[in-house]
Amino acid sequence: MHDMQILKSKQSDGAGLLQRFSLETLQIGGLALAIVVFAIIVQMNFPVFLSLPNINVMIVNFLPEAIIALGMTIVIITAGIDLSVAGIYPFSAIIVGLLLLAGAPIPLAIIITLAAGAFIGAINAFISNTFRVHPFIATLAILLILRGVNIIITGGSPVSGFPETFAIVGQRGIDFGTFLLRYSVFIWLALALLIGYLLRNHRFWRLSYFIGGNRRSARMSGVNVERYLYFVYMLSGALAAVAGVIVASQFNAASNSYGQNLELRVITAVVIGGADLNGGAGSVLGSMLGVLFIAMIYNAFAMSGISTYWQDVVVGAMLLASILMGEVLKRRRAN
Amino acid sequence: MTPVLEIRRASKSFGSHRVLHDVSFAVYAGEVHALVGENGAGKSTLMNIIGGIHRRDAGEIMLNAEPIDPLDPWQARQLGISVVFQELSLTPNMTVAQNIFVRREPTSALGLIHWRQLNDDARALFERIGIDISPTELVGNYSVGIQQIIEIAKAISFDAKVLIMDEPTSALSESEVDRLFSIIAELKQQGVAIVFISHKLGEVLRIADRVSVLRDGEMVGVVNPSDSNQDEIIHMMVGRSLGDLYPAKGVVSDEVLLEVEGLSHPPLFHDISFSLRRGEILGIAGLIGAGRTEVARAIFGADRYSRGSVKLAGIKLDLKSPRQAIAHGIVYLTEDRKVMGLFLSMTMRDNIVSSSLARFTDALGLLKHRAIADESLRAIKQNDIRPRDDLLSMTSLSGGNQQKSLLAKCLSANPKVLIADEPTRGVDVGAKVKIHQALRDLANRGIGVIVISSELPEVLGLSDRVVVFREGHVSAVLDGDNIAQADVMRYAVQ
Amino acid sequence: MRRSISLFDSSRRLRSSLAPARLLQNRSVILALLILVISIALSILTPAFLSSRNLTFVITGMTYDLLLALGMTIVLLLWGIDLSVGSVLGLTAVVTTMLLQDGVSIPLAIGAGLGVSALCGATNGFFVAYLKIAPFIVTLGMMSVARGIATVLTSGYFVSGLPDAYKAIGQGRLFNVPYMVYFALVVVVILAFLLRNWRPLREAFYIGTNPEAARLAGIRVALITLGGYVFCSMMAGTAAIFMTSRLSMGFFQFGLGAELKAIAAAVIGGASLRGGTGSIFGATLAVFLLALINNGFVLLQGSPNAQNVIMGGILVIAIMIDAYRRRDLAED
Structure with missing residues (x-):
C-alpha cells in the first residue's frame, strides 16, 4: 500500500490545467476556441459570414465531408485509415445514377448503392486483414482502382437526368425564406447524433477504442479484431455511399471528378478534431467541429477574394499545426 | 478431494518439435501451485493449452472433474480459468474500470453502458482484494507494477476458480511483489486455485504450497517446499548440478x-x-x-x-x-x-x-x-x-x-x-x-x-x-x- | 528456423543463393522474368513495341518515376513514407521555370529549384526525425502545402518560354537515348553500391527495423532520417528539372499522383511499409515493369483510363507478394 500511494501522488504532482482535463477535452476545447476566434475575425470583415443563409451554405458544401468523417473517425480510432472514401463517394453517385437511368425504383437503387459502398469497405478490410498490410496501402490500392473504374463506367462525362422524385433528398427542404434547410442536412444530423451517442455509450461500438489502443489486449479480451474491422470499413464505405447518393441527388448529376482530395480534407478534419492516428482516441463531436472549421476557412477564402488556391496550403498547414499541438500537449502531460 | 483443475497426460508438438509429452498436473482449491522449469521446458505451452491459446494434441483438461475444451482465452475465462500473461493486456488510453470489464460492461438491453455501475463494480472488486486504485483513472497513468495488479484484478473479476500467473513479478519491484503476495494470500483464503509460474525460485519457495518441475516437456516431479530447497529444485530443472549460480568475486583495482x-x-x-x-x-x-x-x-x-x-x-x-x-x-x-x-x-x-x-x-x-x-x-x-x-x-x-x-x-x-x-x-x-x-x-x-x-x-x-x-x-x-x-x-x- | 539475408552477406552465401529454388525466392529475379514475359508477349502482339522509337519513349517516360521510386525506397527503408514527392516535383517545376522565365541564369535556377525541393525534404525530415511526428501525416501536410504554393505561384497557368540551353538538358540525346536516362542509370548503380557498402545507408536498415534500438546502438537516427527525406525530395526535384526541360514548360499539376506510383514501385521492388527492407535494383525493375504494362495498354489501344485500375491492381498484387514473404514473421 505504501509505495502505491507514493506512485499515485507522483502522478498527480503539479496537476495544472494540462493534467486536470483529459486530452480529448483540451483538444476539442482548443478547436472550439479557434473556431470562435476565427469566426469573430471573419465576421468583423464580412458581416454576412455568420448569417443563417451563409452558415447553411457552409454546411451544404461540406455535407459529404461531414458524413464521411463519421466513418473516418471510427476508422482512425481503430488505428486505421480509409483513403478509398474519395473513390467510393463518386463511385456511388455514379452507380445510383446509372441504376436510376436504367429504370430501377429509387429505394432499390439507393439500397444497392449503399450495399456496394459497404462491399468495397469489406474489400478494404479483407485486403488489410488477410495480407496484414497497413490499411493505408490497402485503401490506397482500392482508391486507385475506383478512380479508374469511375472514369471507365462514365466514359469521363457526367451522368445526369435522374427522376424528379430523386431530387427531393438533396434539393428540397424546409423553406425559411432566406434559405432552404435541405432534408439531406437532417440525414447528416441524425447520423452524427446516432453514431456519436453509440460511440460514447454502446458496448460494441466502444470496442473500437480498445482495438486502437492495444490490439493485442483487445484480442486477449476475446474481441475478434478482424471481424470488427470488417464492420468498421464497411460502415465507412456505406457512409461514403450515403454522401455519394446525396450529392447525386443534389446536383441531379454524377461525375467521376467528384471528391478530389476529399480524403485529405476528411482526415484533416478528423485529426484536427482530436483523433489520434495511432489509434485509441477520437470523437464524433471533435470531428464535426473539425469539418466545420475547414468549411469556415473555405467559405472565408471564397468571400475574401483571396485566391482559393491558398485553401490547400492552409488545410495542409492546419493539419501539421494540429498534429504538432497534439504532440506538444501529449508530451507536456507526460512530463 | 478432487482437484479444481487437472491436466491428464497432455502432449503437444509444433511441427516435429515435441514441446509437451504426457504431462499431468493438478491444482486444488486454495492452493498455490508453482510451475517451474527452464525456458523451453514447456511451461508456457502448458499454460497456453489450459488458457485456450493452443490446442493440445492429446490428453484431457478437467475442471471440477468435468472435461473442458477451451477454444480461446475468452472462453477459458468464462469457464473460470483466468490466465495473466507476461505481457500486459491493458489499453493505456482507457480507464481502469473500462479495461477490467471490457465486453462485460453492465448494459441496458440495447447494449448501452451503465457507467456508474461499471465503476462501482470495479471498486467492489478492488475492495475484495484489498487494494486502492481509482476505477476512473486512465490505465496509462499508472506504473507498470500497478498495471500488473490491475491485470490480476481483471483476471479475478471473471470469478476465476483457477488463476494462472506467468512470471507475474518480472516487472515488479520487491515491495510490489510483497503486495502481490498478500493479494495471492487473500485469494487463497477465498478458495481460488493459483498456478504460479516463475523463474525466481526464491519467490517460488516463499509462496508455493507445492512446486511442479518441468524439464524438456516432461513433468519431472512435484515437491513440497518445506522438504526441499533451491538447489534441489534447480537440479531437477536442469537435470544436472549447476554448481554455484554466481561466479567467484574478483580483485578490484583502486583506480x-x-x-x-x-x-x-x-x-x-x-x-x-x-x-x-x-x-x-x-x-x-x-x-x-x-x-x-x-x-x-x-x-x-x-x-x-x-x-x-x-x-x-x-x-x-x-x-x-x-x-x-x-x-x-x-x-x-x-x-x-x-x-x-x-x-x-x-x-x-x-x-x-x-x-x-x-x-x-x-x-x-x-x-x-x-x-x-x-x-x-x-x-x-x-x-x-x-x-x-x-x-x-x-x-x-x-x-x-x-x-x-x-x-x-x-x-x-x-x-x-x-x-x-x-x-x-x-x-x-x-x-x-x-x-x-x-x-x-x-x-x-x-x-x-x-x-x-x-x-x-x-x-x-x-x-x-x-x-x-x-x-x-x-x-x-x-x-x-x-x-x-x-x-x-x-x-x-x- | 528462419534464415534471412544479412546486410553483410559474404560470397559463400551468395553462391548458394544462385540455386534454382532460391533464385525464385529472389524478387528481382521474379520481376526480371515478368519483364521478359511481358516484353515477349508485347513484341508478338504488336510490332510497334520493338521499334526504337517506342522503346526510347518507354525508357524516357520511366525515368521520372524511377528517380521518385529510388527516393521512396530510401524513405520506406527508414520506416517512413513520403506522400509529398509528387507535389514537391510540381513545386520545383514551377519555381525553376518561373525563375528561368524571369531571366535567371540556368545553373542558378536549377540550384534554386533543387534548393526548394531540399527545403521541402528537410522540413519533412525535421518534423519526422526531430519532432517524432508520424511521417504519413507530415508528408500529407507537405503534399497540400507544396502543391498549394505551386498553384498560388502560377495561378494555375503554364510557365513557358524557357531558354533553349535549358531544354537541351531533357531533350539532348547520346546514341539516340536522352541524357537523363544515363543520369538515372548512374544514380541507380551508385545508390545500389552505397546501399550495400556505405555506412550511413547500411545504418538505415537498422533504423527502419528498430529506431530506438538503433539510437541506443549509437546510430545517428535523426540525422540519417533527415537525410533520407532530403534525398527523396531532391530526387523529386531532379525529376522536375528533367520533366520541365523535356516538355519545355512548367505546370503546377506536374507529378500529380506520382507519390502513389513511387510507393507502388518501391513496394513491388522489395521495400516494406514496415521499414527495414528495400532494394534499388528491385525498385528499378518494378518501375520498368509498370512502364511496360502502361505501354502495353497504350499500344494495344486499351483505354488509358484503365491505367489507374492496373496500378491499383498491381499494388494489391505487390501487397500479396509482400504478405507471402512475411508469412512466417509473427504478427504484432
Missing part, C-alpha cells in the same frame, strides 16, 4: 574508472553520486521507479540530465547521444531486449556488429564486410551463442541466446564501462549462470561493469559493491562480501 557526481534530473533522480572502479562489478539495487534505469540512460547519453557530471578516467564527459558514449567506451545493455535492444527481423551478424560499425568502416565510410563476418563469428564463439550460425534471424533464437547476442553486441563495441540493465531478465537458469560468468570475466579483464537488477540475490551474488536507490536518490553504498538482503531492502524502501 576509479567512472565517476558520477551530483547527477540530477528532477523529478526522476536527484544528486546521484557514485564511482566505479576498474575491474569492479557495481550493483545498483532499488525498487522499480527508483530511477535506476533513468540514471543509467543519462550516463549513456540516451536521455538528458540537468545537473551534475560524469567523469571517465578523470576526464569530464558531456555526452549528448549514445553514439558519443559508445565512442568513449561506455556501453549500455538495455533492460528491454526486444523493444530497445535487438533488431529482431535482422540476422545475428547484423545485430552483433550494430554498435560497432564504426570499427569496420574505412575513411570513406565504406564497410569492410569480411572483417564484420569474422567479428560476428568470433563473438558467437566467445559468448557461446547457439546455434552457431550468424546468418539466422534473431527471431529464431531462444530468449537466453537473444540475451547473449545482446551482450555480444555490447562487447563488440570494446567497452571500458558496461552498464547492464536487468541482464538476465526472462532468461532461464542455465543462460543466467553463463551471463553472470561472462560479466565477471569482463570485470576480470579490467572493464568496469554496472549491473542493475530487480533480483536482489543477483545483485548481491554478483556485485563487489552495491549502490541502493530510493525514490531517485542514492540511499546507501554497501561494501563487502556479506551484504544482507534485508539491509538492501531497508535502504530501498525506507
Whole structure:
C-alpha cells in the first residue's frame, strides 16, 4: 500500500490545467476556441459570414465531408485509415445514377448503392486483414482502382437526368425564406447524433477504442479484431455511399471528378478534431467541429477574394499545426 | 478431494518439435501451485493449452472433474480459468474500470453502458482484494507494477476458480511483489486455485504450497517446499548440478574508472553520486521507479540530465547521444531486449556488429564486410551463442541466446564501462549462470561493469559493491562480501 | 528456423543463393522474368513495341518515376513514407521555370529549384526525425502545402518560354537515348553500391527495423532520417528539372499522383511499409515493369483510363507478394 500511494501522488504532482482535463477535452476545447476566434475575425470583415443563409451554405458544401468523417473517425480510432472514401463517394453517385437511368425504383437503387459502398469497405478490410498490410496501402490500392473504374463506367462525362422524385433528398427542404434547410442536412444530423451517442455509450461500438489502443489486449479480451474491422470499413464505405447518393441527388448529376482530395480534407478534419492516428482516441463531436472549421476557412477564402488556391496550403498547414499541438500537449502531460 | 483443475497426460508438438509429452498436473482449491522449469521446458505451452491459446494434441483438461475444451482465452475465462500473461493486456488510453470489464460492461438491453455501475463494480472488486486504485483513472497513468495488479484484478473479476500467473513479478519491484503476495494470500483464503509460474525460485519457495518441475516437456516431479530447497529444485530443472549460480568475486583495482557526481534530473533522480572502479562489478539495487534505469540512460547519453557530471578516467564527459558514449567506451545493455535492444527481423551478424560499425568502416565510410563476418563469428564463439550460425534471424533464437547476442553486441563495441540493465531478465537458469560468468570475466579483464537488477540475490551474488536507490536518490553504498538482503531492502524502501 | 539475408552477406552465401529454388525466392529475379514475359508477349502482339522509337519513349517516360521510386525506397527503408514527392516535383517545376522565365541564369535556377525541393525534404525530415511526428501525416501536410504554393505561384497557368540551353538538358540525346536516362542509370548503380557498402545507408536498415534500438546502438537516427527525406525530395526535384526541360514548360499539376506510383514501385521492388527492407535494383525493375504494362495498354489501344485500375491492381498484387514473404514473421 505504501509505495502505491507514493506512485499515485507522483502522478498527480503539479496537476495544472494540462493534467486536470483529459486530452480529448483540451483538444476539442482548443478547436472550439479557434473556431470562435476565427469566426469573430471573419465576421468583423464580412458581416454576412455568420448569417443563417451563409452558415447553411457552409454546411451544404461540406455535407459529404461531414458524413464521411463519421466513418473516418471510427476508422482512425481503430488505428486505421480509409483513403478509398474519395473513390467510393463518386463511385456511388455514379452507380445510383446509372441504376436510376436504367429504370430501377429509387429505394432499390439507393439500397444497392449503399450495399456496394459497404462491399468495397469489406474489400478494404479483407485486403488489410488477410495480407496484414497497413490499411493505408490497402485503401490506397482500392482508391486507385475506383478512380479508374469511375472514369471507365462514365466514359469521363457526367451522368445526369435522374427522376424528379430523386431530387427531393438533396434539393428540397424546409423553406425559411432566406434559405432552404435541405432534408439531406437532417440525414447528416441524425447520423452524427446516432453514431456519436453509440460511440460514447454502446458496448460494441466502444470496442473500437480498445482495438486502437492495444490490439493485442483487445484480442486477449476475446474481441475478434478482424471481424470488427470488417464492420468498421464497411460502415465507412456505406457512409461514403450515403454522401455519394446525396450529392447525386443534389446536383441531379454524377461525375467521376467528384471528391478530389476529399480524403485529405476528411482526415484533416478528423485529426484536427482530436483523433489520434495511432489509434485509441477520437470523437464524433471533435470531428464535426473539425469539418466545420475547414468549411469556415473555405467559405472565408471564397468571400475574401483571396485566391482559393491558398485553401490547400492552409488545410495542409492546419493539419501539421494540429498534429504538432497534439504532440506538444501529449508530451507536456507526460512530463 | 478432487482437484479444481487437472491436466491428464497432455502432449503437444509444433511441427516435429515435441514441446509437451504426457504431462499431468493438478491444482486444488486454495492452493498455490508453482510451475517451474527452464525456458523451453514447456511451461508456457502448458499454460497456453489450459488458457485456450493452443490446442493440445492429446490428453484431457478437467475442471471440477468435468472435461473442458477451451477454444480461446475468452472462453477459458468464462469457464473460470483466468490466465495473466507476461505481457500486459491493458489499453493505456482507457480507464481502469473500462479495461477490467471490457465486453462485460453492465448494459441496458440495447447494449448501452451503465457507467456508474461499471465503476462501482470495479471498486467492489478492488475492495475484495484489498487494494486502492481509482476505477476512473486512465490505465496509462499508472506504473507498470500497478498495471500488473490491475491485470490480476481483471483476471479475478471473471470469478476465476483457477488463476494462472506467468512470471507475474518480472516487472515488479520487491515491495510490489510483497503486495502481490498478500493479494495471492487473500485469494487463497477465498478458495481460488493459483498456478504460479516463475523463474525466481526464491519467490517460488516463499509462496508455493507445492512446486511442479518441468524439464524438456516432461513433468519431472512435484515437491513440497518445506522438504526441499533451491538447489534441489534447480537440479531437477536442469537435470544436472549447476554448481554455484554466481561466479567467484574478483580483485578490484583502486583506480576509479567512472565517476558520477551530483547527477540530477528532477523529478526522476536527484544528486546521484557514485564511482566505479576498474575491474569492479557495481550493483545498483532499488525498487522499480527508483530511477535506476533513468540514471543509467543519462550516463549513456540516451536521455538528458540537468545537473551534475560524469567523469571517465578523470576526464569530464558531456555526452549528448549514445553514439558519443559508445565512442568513449561506455556501453549500455538495455533492460528491454526486444523493444530497445535487438533488431529482431535482422540476422545475428547484423545485430552483433550494430554498435560497432564504426570499427569496420574505412575513411570513406565504406564497410569492410569480411572483417564484420569474422567479428560476428568470433563473438558467437566467445559468448557461446547457439546455434552457431550468424546468418539466422534473431527471431529464431531462444530468449537466453537473444540475451547473449545482446551482450555480444555490447562487447563488440570494446567497452571500458558496461552498464547492464536487468541482464538476465526472462532468461532461464542455465543462460543466467553463463551471463553472470561472462560479466565477471569482463570485470576480470579490467572493464568496469554496472549491473542493475530487480533480483536482489543477483545483485548481491554478483556485485563487489552495491549502490541502493530510493525514490531517485542514492540511499546507501554497501561494501563487502556479506551484504544482507534485508539491509538492501531497508535502504530501498525506507 | 528462419534464415534471412544479412546486410553483410559474404560470397559463400551468395553462391548458394544462385540455386534454382532460391533464385525464385529472389524478387528481382521474379520481376526480371515478368519483364521478359511481358516484353515477349508485347513484341508478338504488336510490332510497334520493338521499334526504337517506342522503346526510347518507354525508357524516357520511366525515368521520372524511377528517380521518385529510388527516393521512396530510401524513405520506406527508414520506416517512413513520403506522400509529398509528387507535389514537391510540381513545386520545383514551377519555381525553376518561373525563375528561368524571369531571366535567371540556368545553373542558378536549377540550384534554386533543387534548393526548394531540399527545403521541402528537410522540413519533412525535421518534423519526422526531430519532432517524432508520424511521417504519413507530415508528408500529407507537405503534399497540400507544396502543391498549394505551386498553384498560388502560377495561378494555375503554364510557365513557358524557357531558354533553349535549358531544354537541351531533357531533350539532348547520346546514341539516340536522352541524357537523363544515363543520369538515372548512374544514380541507380551508385545508390545500389552505397546501399550495400556505405555506412550511413547500411545504418538505415537498422533504423527502419528498430529506431530506438538503433539510437541506443549509437546510430545517428535523426540525422540519417533527415537525410533520407532530403534525398527523396531532391530526387523529386531532379525529376522536375528533367520533366520541365523535356516538355519545355512548367505546370503546377506536374507529378500529380506520382507519390502513389513511387510507393507502388518501391513496394513491388522489395521495400516494406514496415521499414527495414528495400532494394534499388528491385525498385528499378518494378518501375520498368509498370512502364511496360502502361505501354502495353497504350499500344494495344486499351483505354488509358484503365491505367489507374492496373496500378491499383498491381499494388494489391505487390501487397500479396509482400504478405507471402512475411508469412512466417509473427504478427504484432
